[in-house]
Amino acid sequence: MSLDKPAANALSEDFKRERKLSFLENLYLPEIFKGLWYSFKQMFAPTFTMKYPEEKWDPPSIFRGRPVLVEDNGKERCVACGLCARACPPLAISMQANEDEEDPKERYPDFFEINMLRCIYCGYCEEVCPEEAIVMSQDYDIVFESREEAVYDKERLLVPKEDLKDRLDFLREYKNRQFGQFWDFQEENNIHSVRDRDTDWNTGLSLVDMLEQQKKNDATKASSHWSV
Ligand code: SF4
Ligand code: SF4
Structure with missing residues (x-):
């Protein structure tokens, strides 16, 4: 084929746009009945569509619906580390961390918002979260009437x-397959307290106290002759 001389130039005057119709096609009626017959047959064909919203689709667990925060024993698992906000490509997540000394988890998000107008359901937030605190739910029924309503707060996300x-x-299964090993995900609400960290070392001191002690030790002049 020559590129200089295209076989069919749709812009040229003598380009044939119509094919020659047969005698029956020229009568039109046979073609109309053929079309009606085809439509009639489709009425008895199996349907693959659903009458949404009366009929709801139940998505499989691999489906990535709207991201939600996991509530564990009445509390959010989230420790407001900010990783999900950092990983989110359209910057849909915002939060503010706060601390609660009485709570063994200590850190929690004071506010946590996802702008659903920005979210692209990529699932990166779920991938990076170290606490399994944000996951993609099976909810695809997302309705809002204003930009303000599209910003989901903690109460709506939990x-x-x-x-x-x-x-x-x-x-759990997906990540285990990725790692090629059994990954012992923490079941209970995540305990991040530095107060309870010395259980293995049995020093009787919390990590905060240990760090304080370390500072004091560093500041104390060594009494041993062996020290330089
Ligand atoms: S699913 Fe993707 S776009 Fe939506 S909040 Fe998570 S990281 Fe952001
Ligand atoms: S949802 Fe997960 S990644 Fe995001 S701030 Fe909370 S703990 Fe961190």
């Missing part, structure tokens, strides 16, 4: 872990 069981089970 979902009890029992309702997310399918996804959490799926993640």
Whole structure:
């Protein structure tokens, strides 16, 4: 084929746009009945569409619906580390961390918001979260009437872990397959307290006290002759 001389130039005057119709096609009626017959046959064909919203689709656990925060024993698992906000490509997540000395978890998000107008359901937040605190739910029924309503706050994002069981089970299996080993994900609400860290070392001191002690030790002049 020569590129200089294209076989068919649709812009040229003598380009043939219509094919020659047969005698029956020229009569039109046979073609119309053929079309009606085809439509009639489709009425009895199996349907693959759903009458949404009356009929709802139940997505499989691999489905990535709207991201939600996992509520564990009435509390968010999130420790407001900010990794998900950092990983989120369209910068849809914002939060502010706070601390609660009485709570063994200590850190929690004072506010946590996801702008659902920005979210692209990529699942990166779920991938990076070290606490399994944010997961992609099976909820695809997302409705809002204004930009303000599209910003989901902590109350709207929190979902009890029992309702997310399918996804959490799926993640466990998926991540285990990725790592090629059994990954012992923490079941109970995540304990990040530095107060309780010395249970293995049996020093009787919390990590904070240990660090304080370390500072004091560093500041004390060594009494041994062996020290330089
Ligand atoms: S799913 Fe993706 S876009 Fe949506 S909040 Fe998570 S990281 Fe951001
Ligand atoms: S949801 Fe996970 S990654 Fe995001 S701030 Fe909370 S703990 Fe960190």
